[in-house]
Every structure is written in structure tokens, then in C-alpha cells.
Amino acid sequence: MAATRRPPTLFRNLNAKIAAIPMILTALVVFVGGTAWTVVYSFTNSRLLPREKFVGLDQYERLWSSNKWLISIENLFIYGICSLVLSLVIGFVLAALLDQKIRFENTFRTILLYPFALSFIVTGLVWQWILNPQFGIQAVVRSLGFESFSFDPLYNPDIVIYGILIAGLWQSTGLIMCLMLAGLRGIDEDIWKAARIDGIPMWKTYLFIVIPMMRPVFITTLVIIASGIVRVYDLVVAQTSGGPGISSEVPAKYVYDAMFLSQNLGQGFAGSTMMLLAVIIVIVPWAYLEFGGRKRHV
Amino acid sequence: MSNTGALNIAAAGADAAAQDLAGPRGARPKRALSGRNIMIYGTLAVVSLYYLLPLYVMMVTSLKGMPEIRMGNIFAPPMEITFEPWVKAWATACTGLNCEGLSRGFWNSVRITVPSVFLSIAIASINGYALANWRFKGANLFFTILIVGAFIPYQVMLYPLVIILREMGLYGSLTGLVLVHSVFGMPILTLLFRNYFTSVPEELFKAARVDGAGFWGIYFKIMLPMSLPIFVVAMIIQITGIWNDFLFGVVYTKPDLYPMTVQLNNIVNSVQGVKEYNVNMAATIITGLVPLIVYFASGKLFVRGIAAGAVKG
Numbered sequence: 224m225a226a227t228r229r230p231p232t233l234f235r236n237l238n239a240k241i242a243a244i245p246m247i248l249t250a251l252v253v254f255v256g257g258t259a260w261t262v263v264y265s266f267t268n269s270r271l272l273p274r275e276k277f278v279g280l281d282q283y284e285r286l287w288s289s290n291k292w293l294i295s296i297e298n299l300f301i302y303g304i305c306s307l308v309l310s311l312v313i314g315f316v317l318a319a320l321l322d323q324k325i326r327f328e329n330t331f332r333t334i335l336l337y338p339f340a341l342s343f344i345v346t347g348l349v350w351q352w353i354l355n356p357q358f359g360i361q362a363v364v365r366s367l368g369f370e371s372f373s374f375d376p377l378y379n380p381d382i383v384i385y386g387i388l389i390a391g392l393w394q395s396t397g398l399i400m401c402l403m404l405a406g407l408r409g410i411d412e413d414i415w416k417a418a419r420i421d422g423i424p425m426w427k428t429y430l431f432i433v434i435p436m437m438r439p440v441f442i443t444t445l446v447i448i449a450s451g452i453v454r455v456y457d458l459v460v461a462q463t464s465g466g467p468g469i470s471s472e473v474p475a476k477y478v479y480d481a482m483f484l485s486q487n488l489g490q491g492f493a494g495s496t497m498m499l500l501a502v503i504i505v506i507v508p509w510a511y512l513e514f515g516g517r518k519r520h521v
Numbered sequence: 522m523s524n525t526g527a528l529n530i531a532a533a534g535a536d537a538a539a540q541d542l543a544g545p546r547g548a549r550p551k552r553a554l555s556g557r558n559i560m561i562y563g564t565l566a567v568v569s570l571y572y573l574l575p576l577y578v579m580m581v582t583s584l585k586g587m588p589e590i591r592m593g594n595i596f597a598p599p600m601e602i603t604f605e606p607w608v609k610a611w612a613t614a615c616t617g618l619n620c621e622g623l624s625r626g627f628w629n630s631v632r633i634t635v636p637s638v639f640l641s642i643a644i645a646s647i648n649g650y651a652l653a654n655w656r657f658k659g660a661n662l663f664f665t666i667l668i669v670g671a672f673i674p675y676q677v678m679l680y681p682l683v684i685i686l687r688e689m690g691l692y693g694s695l696t697g698l699v700l701v702h703s704v705f706g707m708p709i710l711t712l713l714f715r716n717y718f719t720s721v722p723e724e725l726f727k728a729a730r731v732d733g734a735g736f737w738g739i740y741f742k743i744m745l746p747m748s749l750p751i752f753v754v755a756m757i758i759q760i761t762g763i764w765n766d767f768l769f770g771v772v773y774t775k776p777d778l779y780p781m782t783v784q785l786n787n788i789v790n791s792v793q794g795v796k797e798y799n800v801n802m803a804a805t806i807i808t809g810l811v812p813l814i815v816y817f818a819s820g821k822l823f824v825r826g827i828a829a830g831a832v833k834g
Contacts, residue, residue, distance in 0.1 A: 232658070235657070236655055236657045238651075238655070238735065238736035238737065239651035239655035239656075239657050239660075239736060240651075240657055242647045242648055242650070242651040242655075242736070243648055243651050243652070243657075243660060243663065245644045245648065245703075245707065246644075246648045246663055246664070246667055246707060246711060247663050249667065249670075249704050249707050250663045250664075250666035250667045250670060251663075251666070252685070253670075253678055253681070253682065253685075253704055254666055254667065254669075254670030254673060254678070255666060255670075256681065257677065257678040257681035257682065258670075258673055258677050258678065260680075260681045261677050261678070261680060261681060264680075273680075273684075317565075317568065320561050320564060320565055321565070323561055325561060325562070325565075331565050331569060332824075333817070333820075334569045334572050334573060335568065335569065335572055336816075336823075336824070337572070337576075337813065337816055337817075338572060338575075339827070340761055340812040340813055340815065340816035340823070341765070341809045341812060341813065342764070342765030342766075342767065342782050342808070342809070342812070343765070343767065344765075344767050344782040344785055344786050344808070345765075345782075345785070345805050345808055345809040346575075348785070348786070348789050348801065348805045349575040349578065349579055349802075349805060350575065351789075352578065352579075352582065352595070352798060352801070352802060353574075353575060353578055353595065355798075358590065358591075358595055358798070359595055360595075362594075362595075363594050363595060363596060366594060393571075393572065393575065397572075398827055401824055401827060446672075450672050450674075453674055454674055454675065454676075456767075456768055457767040457768065457782075460767070460786060461767075461786050461789075461790070464790060474676075475674070475676055478676040478679075479676070479679075479768075479772075482679065482680055483772065488680065491676075491680065492680070494676070495674060495676040495677045495679070496677070498674040498676055498677065499673060499674060499677050502672055502673065502674060506669075506672050
């Protein structure tokens with residue numbers, strides 16, 4: 224054996240550790256540190272600047288008694304559930320149609336996916352224009368002779384969130400369709416052959432064989448959609464700025480407004496902590512199913 | 522992977538056995554105008570029209586004059602094509618008191634996007650390479666935190682980053698925003714590069730090691746030239762993502778450094794003055810143009826990029 228001792232563990236593989244410094248800093252300082260900081264300061268009465276005067280759950284009590292926050296949560300629920308269900312259904316149906324070995328598949332896919340390349344700001348502004356009651360769809364249908372036709376979601380507090388949903392779905396179903404298509408392409412051809420020999424109709428094959436087989440794809444897609452929904456912000460800002468009144472507010476906007484417009488940092492921290500909680504509620508069961516479940520099979 | 526008419530092979534197989542060997546073989550050709558085809562293509566055509574509609578309306582509106590917009594139908598093609606709204610949107614549209622048009626936002630976005638794309642990809646590719654080929658103790662822990670962190674709502678980390686940037690003297694500057702984009706781009710890009718470098722045959726790496734190449738030597742001489750496609754995918758993800766960003770732009774920069782999306786929103790949603798819908802739509806198209814060009818030029822790579830973003834490692 225040579226007399227040279229191995230270098231101390233810290234300096235072994237030193238270049239790789241240097242290369243990983245940005246990741247370590249991001250993970251520890253921004254992700255862990257930043258999150259912990261926000262959670263801790265949500266228990267203070269910080270206003271213009273962060274202060275270390277702890278007031279217990281005061282900020283949360285104020286949050287949950289704030290009308291604007293309650294409307295934000297209600298909107299998030301309506302938007303979230305509709306957008307989950309509709310984008311999964313529409314995305315899957317479109318993917319199944321594209322999977323029928325059709326011609327021009329690439330053209331159709333390109334058309335269905337292009338809105339995803341556009342920003343929420345552009346999406347929101349286009350749909351604001353199309354849904355404009357004075358010039359948009361409502362005006363066009365009325366000019367065809369249906370004088371009493373009324374479709375002005377962006378100016379009606381009761382249905383404004385559905386106006387935002389239309390734009391949101393337009394932007395994102397292409398992505399869901401692509402994920403579903405990738406899942407469908409991963410299904411073995413033999414499954415289809417076997418189902419055909421057994422004389423099972425196509426819709427039954429999809430419903431009872433293919434969809435259960437695509438469970439992992441569905442779960443991943445669900446998590447992607449859900450974590451996107453919690454973040455919805457730019458779309459609302461562009462399309463309605465939270466209006467009419469406060470009827471289309473969402474939590475992400477509540478947090479931004481509290482932190483940067485109304486100098487109410489504590490409310491912003493409490494609101495963002497609630498958003499974090501919502502994500503944890505979605506992510507933890509998923510992580511448990513995905514990673515906890517896998518161990519049993521191995 | 523997908524045979525044409527594979528669905529029919531099973532059915533045709535039974536027939537083929539009974540047929541004369543000299544006869545035609547393979548699946549029976551499908552009729553082009555079957556009810557099933559009409560339904561499939563019909564549905565897809567209608568859906569495609571719906572998806573194309575907003576792009577069409579944007580385009581048409583931006584080419585009309587205001588009088589025509591007030592009188593007519595938003596779906597009608599322009600009777601008189603005018604490029605004035607485009608010129609106005611680019612050069613003289615107002616946000617508040619400032620009337621420089623979108624051009625300022627455009628150049629700000631360029632100055633944000635170009636360095637952010639380079640920095641984030643440089644960091645993430647080297648990091649992914651270290652994680653794939655030079656694993657060290659604790660690397661997986663940090664990587665797990667990074668991936669889990671990608672699901673944390675940005676709002677949770679907005680203010681701590683304001684403090685960090687302020688301490689560094691970078692709050693309100695483009696450099697600060699570039700750092701923020703690099704930080705939040707790290708999870709997905711690191712995952713992308715780590716998975717790609719893991720799939721590179723290990724013999725190649727070992728041979729280079731035997732020949733005396735070190736960490737950086739292998740990265741620059743072997744990994745980098747071998748993995749150009751994945752760099753293109755990463756660039757597509759980042760260019761569209763950073764160009765389309767609104768939240769970070771509005772939080773971490775000052776009004777005269779606002780990226781294009783923020784400025785666009787300020788122009789269109791400003792409460793002052795008469796609404797000029799044609800100028801607004803021209804501005805909207807101009808802002809969407811960069812990601813659209815990237816999208817149409819990249820084709821399948823874009824799909825690969827979003828799949829990489831979606832499929833976990």
C-alpha cells in the first residue's frame with residue numbers, strides 16, 4: 224500500500240461539490256430557508272417591514288374573516304375543480320382522437336398546443352377582448368338577430384370566474400393532451416389486439432382497460448394541474464384585475480396585493496402559508512402513493 | 522412504434538388464413554369517408570378552429586382602424602388593412618405618463634431573457650452532470666429538496682428573496698431578476714440534465730477517466746458536445762418560460778426595467794384615455810411573437826421539453 228493517505232472527505236470529489244454550490248444554496252437558503260422564514264413571520268404583526276413581534280394566530284384570524292380572502296378561496300375552488308375535471312376530460316378525449324392513427328396528426332397537435340407557448344398575460348388580454356360585451360361574442364350574436372342574447376362573464380360578478388376558466392382551459396388543455404398522448408402511446412399494442420379479439424367495443428376498452436393502465440400518467444398530470452392552479456395569478460391580473468369589484472380575486476393575487484400594494488406583510492405571509500398548506504395537502508398523498516407504494520413492489 | 526392499421530391486423534389475420542396465398546395480403550384498406558373518420562376529423566377540425574380563433578381575432582383586430590372596430594364584428598376580416606396600430610403599439614403607446622411604446626419592454630425582456638437563459642442552463646447542466654456522474658455524499662438530499670421545492674408556491678418565497686436581493690444590493694435591478702430566474706429554473710433544468718447525463722453510457726465516462734480527464738475536461742470535451750439536443754430543449758423551456766414571466770418581473774424590477782409582459786398589461790389595462798383596441802391587440806401579438814416563433818420553429822423539441830418538465834425522473 225502506498226503511504227499517501229486519502230484526502231479528507233470534504234475535499235474528495237471537490238469539483239463536483241463546487242459545481243453543486245448553486246443547488247445547495249438554492250435548496251437550503253431559498254427553498255427551505257425562505258419557506259421557513261415566511262411561515263415564522265406569518266405569526267408576527269409585520270406591516271410595512273418585517274417585525275419580530277409575535278402575535279400568535281392573529282393574522283390567520285384576520286385572513287379568514289376577510290371577505291376578499293374568502294372570495295379568493297371560493298374562486299380557487301370553483302376554478303380548480305372545473306379546470307381539473309375539464310382539462311383532464313378534454314385533454315384525454317383529444318389525445319384519444321389524435322391516437323386513432325389519423326393523418327395530419329402533427330398539424331392538429333401543433334394547433335392544439337400553441338396557446339401553451341403564450342403567456343397568461345397574452346391569453347388573458349385576448350379573451351378579455353373576445354368576451355368584451357360591447358364588441359365581442361355577445362355583440363356578434365346580437366347583431367345576428369338574437370337581441371336578448373347575453374354572454375358577458377367578465378362583467379358579471381356571479382360568473383366572472385368561468386370567464387377566466389375559458390381562457391385558462393384554452394391555454395392549458397394542449398399540454399394535458401400532450402401528456403395524455405404520451406401515456407396512450409406507452410400502452411402496449413397487444414392490449415388493443417387482445418381487446419379487439421375479445422370483441423370489446425372501443426369506448427369500453429378505453430374506459431375499463433386503458434384508463435386504469437394509465438393511472439400513473441393521470442396522477443402526475445393531476446399533480447401538475449393542481450400545483451399550477453394554486454399559482455393562478457397573471458391570468459386574473461390581465462383579464463379582470465380581480466374585478467368586477469373583488470369578485471374574481473384569487474389567493475395568489477391576495478398575497479401579492481397584501482405584500483406589495485397595501486403594506487400588510489403579515490397578511491401576505493399568512494395567505495402564502497395557507498397556499499403552501501394547500502399544496503402540501505395535494506403533494507403529500509401523491510408522494511406517499513408514488514414513492515411509498517413503490518417500495519412494496521420491489 | 523405505431524403500425525398503420527395495426528388495429529385491423531388481428532381482424533385481418535383470420536381472413537388472411539382463408540385466402541389464397543397469391544392474393545393481396547395485409548389489412549384491408551379503410552374507406553376514407555367512413556362515419557368514424559368523419560366524426561374524428563370533424564371534431565378535431567372544430568376544436569382546432571376554436572383554438573385558432575383567438576389568434577385570428579388578435580390578428581384581424583390589430584389590422585383594423587378604430588372606426589371599423591366600433592361598427593363591425595370582431596370576427597370579420599379588415600376591410601382596410603392598416604399597420605398603424607402596430608407602429609403605435611411598438612413606438613408610442615402609453616403606460617401612465619410614459620409614451621415610448623412596447624419597444625422599451627421588448628428590449629428589457631431581451632436583456633432579462635438572454636443572460637437568464639445562459640446562466641440558468643450553465644448552472645443546471647454542470648449541476649446535473651455532477652449529480653449524474655460525480656455523486657457525493659448528501660447530493661441526493663439536496664436534489665430531493667430542490668425537486669420538492671419546485672412545488673412550493675412562488676408567493677411563499679417572494680419576500681425572503683426580496684430581502685436577500687436587497688442585502689446583495691440587487692433589488693430592482695436586472696441582475697437581480699436574472700438570479701431569480703436562475704434559481705427558479707434550477708429544479709426542472711437540473712432534473713432534465715441529470716436524467717440525460719445518467720443515460721449516457723458509463724463506459725464513455727470511464728474511458729475518459731482512464732485517459733486522465735477530470736471533472737471539467739469530461740464536461741467540456743465529452744458531455745457538452747454529446748448533448749446538444751438536450752441543451753436546445755432546455756433553451757426552449759427557458760426562453761418561453763422567462764419571456765412569459767409576469768410575477769417576478771413585477772416584483773423584482775422597477776417600472777423603467779419592467780419586462781414586456783408587465784408593460785403590455787400596463788398599456789392594455791391602463792384606465793386613462795380612450796381604449797384603442799387595435800393598438801392593444803397589436804401589442805398583445807408583438808408580445809406573444811417571440812414564444813410563438815420559438816414554438817413553431819422548434820416543433821417536436823418543444824413537446825419533448827414539456828414532456829421533460831412533466832415526467833418525473
